[in-house]
Amino acid sequence: MVGQILFIFIAVVTLLMALGVVVARNLFHAALFLIGVFFGIAALFILLEAEFLAMAQIIIYIGAIATLIVFAIMLSKGMMGRESGAYNKQWYFAGGAMVFFFGLVSWLLVKMPFKTISAQVPNDAIQQIGSGFVGHYVVPFEVASVLLLVALVGAIMLARERNS
Amino acid sequence: MTVPLSWYLIFATALFSLGFFGVLSRRNAVAVLMGVELMLNAVNVNLVAFWRYLTPTDLSGQIFVVFVFTVAAAEAAVGLALMISIYRTRKTINIDEINDLQH
Numbered sequence: 591m592v593g594q595i596l597f598i599f600i601a602v603v604t605l606l607m608a609l610g611v612v613v614a615r616n617l618f619h620a621a622l623f624l625i626g627v628f629f630g631i632a633a634l635f636i637l638l639e640a641e642f643l644a645m646a647q648i649i650i651y652i653g654a655i656a657t658l659i660v661f662a663i664m665l666s667k668g669m670m671g672r673e674s675g676a677y678n679k680q681w682y683f684a685g686g687a688m689v690f691f692f693g694l695v696s697w698l699l700v701k702m703p704f705k706t707i708s709a710q711v712p713n714d715a716i717q718q719i720g721s722g723f724v725g726h727y728v729v730p731f732e733v734a735s736v737l738l739l740v741a742l743v744g745a746i747m748l749a750r751e752r753n754s
Numbered sequence: 755m756t757v758p759l760s761w762y763l764i765f766a767t768a769l770f771s772l773g774f775f776g777v778l779s780r781r782n783a784v785a786v787l788m789g790v791e792l793m794l795n796a797v798n799v800n801l802v803a804f805w806r807y808l809t810p811t812d813l814s815g816q817i818f819v820v821f822v823f824t825v826a827a828a829e830a831a832v833g834l835a836l837m838i839s840i841y842r843t844r845k846t847i848n849i850d851e852i853n854d855l856q857h
Binding site for chain 2: 651691692696
């Protein structure tokens with residue numbers, strides 16, 4: 591019962607923040623709302639007993655990605671574009687389509703029977719994740735690290751000032 | 755464990771829809787990127803919820819979320835670098851003004 595009330599509270603707050611991300615005219619406000627959404631998702635991960643992911647969510651999303659977005663916004667004031675409207679011409683069509691999408695998928699999800707089991711999370715879950723990365727999932731792990739390196743080099747190359 | 759699985763899935767669907775709406779309707783490219791981040795987070799919630807309720811003893815669900823983190827970080831870095839580069843040459847990042855391929 592406590593879990594349900596906690597879930598509803600976190601979910602409602604997170605969805606309101608997500609709405610703020612989408613409707614905020616000021617990009618900086620949108621970025622702050624985005625940080626709130628990331629915190630809400632981390633709280634949901636703790637509710638789902640995925641503590642490692644909650645911490646990774648806070649460190650990677652809030653510590654790296656949100657900071658990157660805030661930096662990019664603050665470094666280029668003209669990027670805000672506040673003189674023109676925040677939405678393009680097809681926003682009402684997009685809104686209707688998304689309401690329809692949400693209704694359809696929610697209806698399907700409520701209808702669909704999932705075979706849930708009520709087993710406990712193993713006590714050494716974080717240890718299993720760690721040994722998974724250097725054991726069974728070592729190739730995807732290395733590919734992901736190469737992807738990050740390539741993205742890093744590519745981002746520097748793209749954003750670099752070209753003084754010919 | 756009193757929260758039903760479908761609540762998490764409906765929450766993730768709502769978050770995904772909001773993010774998709776942002777991607778489709780915002781003019782500023784940074785706002786579009788924020789919409790993509792919302793969608794990726796919704797997918798993460800789905801993955802963790804399915805892991806917790808269907809296979810809690812097998813940690814591969816959590817490991818997959820870490821790969822989504824990696825891709826999200828790479829996407830944000832490259833996307834913002836592209837925007838800074840485009841802003842430098844075009845003086846705008848409104849994506850309905852950067853449509854040279856259309857005509």
